[in-house]
Amino acid sequence: MENKRPLILVSNDDGIMAKGISELVKFLRTLGEIVVMAPDAPRSGSASALTVTQPVHYKLVKQEVGVTVYKCSGTPTDCIKLAWNTVLDRKPDLVVGGINHGDNSATNVHYSGTMGVVIEGCLNGVPSIGFSLCNHDMGADFEAAGPYIRKIAAMVLEKGLPPLTCLNVNFPDTPDIKGIKVCEQAKGCWTNEWEVCPRQNDRNYFWLTGEFADHEPENEKNDHWALANGYVAITPTKVDLTAYDFIDELNQWIEENEE
Template sequence: MENQRPLILVSNDDGIVAKGISELIKFLRPLGEVVVMAPDKARSGTGCALTTGEPIHYSLVRKDVGLTVYKCSGNPADCVKLAFETVLDRKPDLVVGGINHGDNSATNVHYSGTMGVVIEGCLKGVPSIGFSLCSHEPDANFTAAGPYVRDIARLVLEKGLPALTCLNVNFPDTQELKGVKICRQTKGQWTSEWENFAHRGDNHYYWLTGSFVDEDADQEDTDHWALANGYVAITPTTVDVTAYGMIDELKTWF
């Protein structure tokens, strides 16, 4: 139908009961019909991982006018693939991941299940956005992010995004946002990533932890600088990982 409302597919990696996805649904509902397919429990750090060793299952959680919610036993990327294959009656106009509890700036984009949602949507040719807040608190305050989430999603619905390009949007944990900064990904790496956790006399148990070393701390065009200074950081992100600048050089090697 020509007057169909936009169809928005939503997922996350914190699980169906996380406050972040509930807030995201609330912010997006005025923009179109929302279908949610989210993991049945938290699956943070799964990136684009797929479930291949066992079947996955989904079930209906809630159905209202303009909103249908499902939960799925798989990973975030599984949720997107399964939604396209089973519950959507047409190709969505937008895929949205989040709102994640914890930022996905800098190299975190590679590990993030939230961005796994976004990358999968992008690979399927749908404009896709990931939203994250710099707070891991279960009851984090998403109020200030709401108008930005709605405006960014509305603009992407209107204008679209280039092929194989998605948006990684991060919010500082403050109610006094200064506006938007369009950023590049901060360069850096995680260090001291494991903490020993002796268990019943066995010292070979470890918890994943770590500290991020920011190699661009004074660079005002990065996502970390924007977040540290109270701005919403929007980083355009490509899923084509080809190093085009290296192609001609490699041709001389072989």
């Protein structure tokens, strides 16, 4: 690896063959030395899952000036852990997940393997960004996102991010992006989540599906509104899940119970 350039570690949850990760590497190449360690097949919805019941294997796929690519039998989080402990010769300057085929706004951040990549980087003290496009098509057009990806990644390489804070960046599916909005996570939940998929006359098989119900559709501060209105949505995301604002009240409950 070229030690004078920033080292960027890249992974995804759509798998090594997905168009999104190839486009991401293309957009980031000018910013540093890139190492890709991505799942050997799609792992969508794996969040921060780890493989603990069997060994994990990786294999070199391609090596050229500025880019080294590996595939891994594990989850997106496995990929980051394995790359960190086996193939990297130094701590990366940036961890990037994506570009995901499909958005990871609102509560999707909790389920996303793309954000599992980002959270793992963040937990290890590395500035980390997840990029997603609101289009599930495997042939989706990522070109409009390219300049924004380079700009955001370069900004984070220069300035860093606060401890235990990462960026969840989602792109609207349009060639005419209006600009960037820094957003809060949309509040809502998934509904109608299962579709019957009978097999051998057994109706107890289901496909996961669903519709997201936005509880604040008119809230112009949230990521859903930004995406629906043609803006790039950047949501700064904390990985420390402690409810600090509830600690004093919970302590009071405990004290009252002990009296």
